Amino acid sequence: MTLKNVALLNPLVPHYREEFFKQLATHVDLDIYIYEGGSEYANFNVSDLQVKKIKSFGFFGNRFIFYNIIPLMAKKYDTLVLMLHFGHISSWFLLLTQIFHRKKVILWGQGISIKRYLQEQKKPNLLFRWMIGLSHGVWLYTEEEQKQWKKIFPTKSIVALNNTISGVEEVLATNYTEDERSALKEKHGIQQDICLIYCARFDNPYRRFDLLTQAIELLDAKKYGFIIVGEGTHKPNFQSYPNVYDYGKVYEKHLKDELFSMADLYYQPGWIGLSVVEAMAYGKPILTFRRSDQVLQCVEYSYIKDRQNGILLDNLDELKQTLSNMVQEDIQEMGEASKQFVKNKLLMRNMTENALSIL
The missing domain is CATH 3.40.50.2000 (Glycogen Phosphorylase B;)
Structure with a gap:
């Protein structure tokens, strides 16, 4: 069976994610792209897992981020795993142009704002709804968020990872x-x-x-x-x-x-x-x-x-x-x-x- 060729985007790889990526890489041909690694991660123990760095820039306190999509557009990738983050302008572009690049886009994230959790529990965020609607599937962290989004998109491939730690x-x-x-x-x-x-x-x-x-x-x-x-x-x-x-x-x-x-x-x-x-x-x-x-x-x-x-x-x-x-x-x-x-x-x-x- 031919391995899937997957490009996965994260700001960085903290130590608690290392085992997850290593296990994924035994089942798919995985390239990890990172776009961060500055002072805001000073208190993270960062993994030394091999990654590819891409350029990015943010504005309004990094609430909105552009990252370089060119490496992700390589022909070898059939699947992109991007962050479920409506401030990632480049991700919107990749979602809206799937008809041209023909890559499967999976979004990975919480699916709900921690600061607005009680409100979004009752009324999910509209921008998340649009992003999820455009995607091929979603990795959510917990079963609680999966249940919420499955009610809205019952036929979409939405799974709860049951977020855990290395070791x-x-x-x-x-x-x-x-x-x-x-x-x-x-x-x-x-x-x-x-x-x-x-x-x-x-x-x-x-x-x-x-x-x-x-x-x-x-x-x-x-x-x-x-x-x-x-x-x-x-x-x-x-x-x-x-x-x-x-x-x-x-x-x-x-x-x-x-x-x-x-x-x-x-x-x-x-x-x-x-x-x-x-x-x-x-x-x-x-x-x-x-x-x-x-x-x-x-x-x-x-x-x-x-x-x-x-x-x-x-x-x-x-x-x-x-x-x-x-x-x-x-x-x-x-x-x-x-x-x-x-x-x-x-x-x-x-x-x-x-x-x-x-x-």
Whole structure:
């Protein structure tokens, strides 16, 4: 069987996408084109996967972007995977000229604005609707967005990738005994009975770092410890909190394994995204706040099933009450449910198979 020749466009290849692209490349003849890589990605761990760079320029704060389409027009490509981003002017051109270049165009993205999620949940964005209508098919991140767009385009090839991360199987296999966890807590100088871990970049205020520091201040410092992983321009100063253990950037798996193994729960107040996949694969229940106008959440928020693999909170008082009522058996049960969800839905081979199903 002849391999499909696919050109895939992304701003860059972060480390958590590397395995997905490698698996795709075993089934199709894949060329990855990138058009970014500047300072806005300073807190990404960027993959060293072989890519082709193309020129681009943006305006209005990069809300609109032109990129060089000439490399994508090469005769060898029969399929283009472009971003589902209505600000990509070049993508509109490629969608509108399919009758001439005769390449299959698949769009890849969320299909909904995180900042306008509650509104677009009721009334999908018109520009997304036009883009999807012009495409041959769509890769969406989660089943929730797939259901929304399938109602509008029931016959179009629209799949949910079930967005996940590289190395998720290795994370699932990580397992420490209670004795090993106790030894690690002693090694790292952590004295609190219950540990909450936060692991995400501090580059986006929508993650609600105010609710992170308020939780630290609200909870008993002798009972609750906070493990912090991440850097960024909006990072609070945690030095004054005796129960905060700040590790900054961590990309070494053995250290991350230790930090997550010591933690009992994962706490990220807002803008929950792919970090939830890693936390669930480590077997951690998720604590976060319900999506609202004040607390924005990414599409991976739909992976959290309230009172099953995590708890969705309304306010900090509920956080305090929830933790005070929680026993170790509850934490273990929700943690196992987190792992099981990842095993059932979020393995990398599943994401690859979902993508290939419409290639």
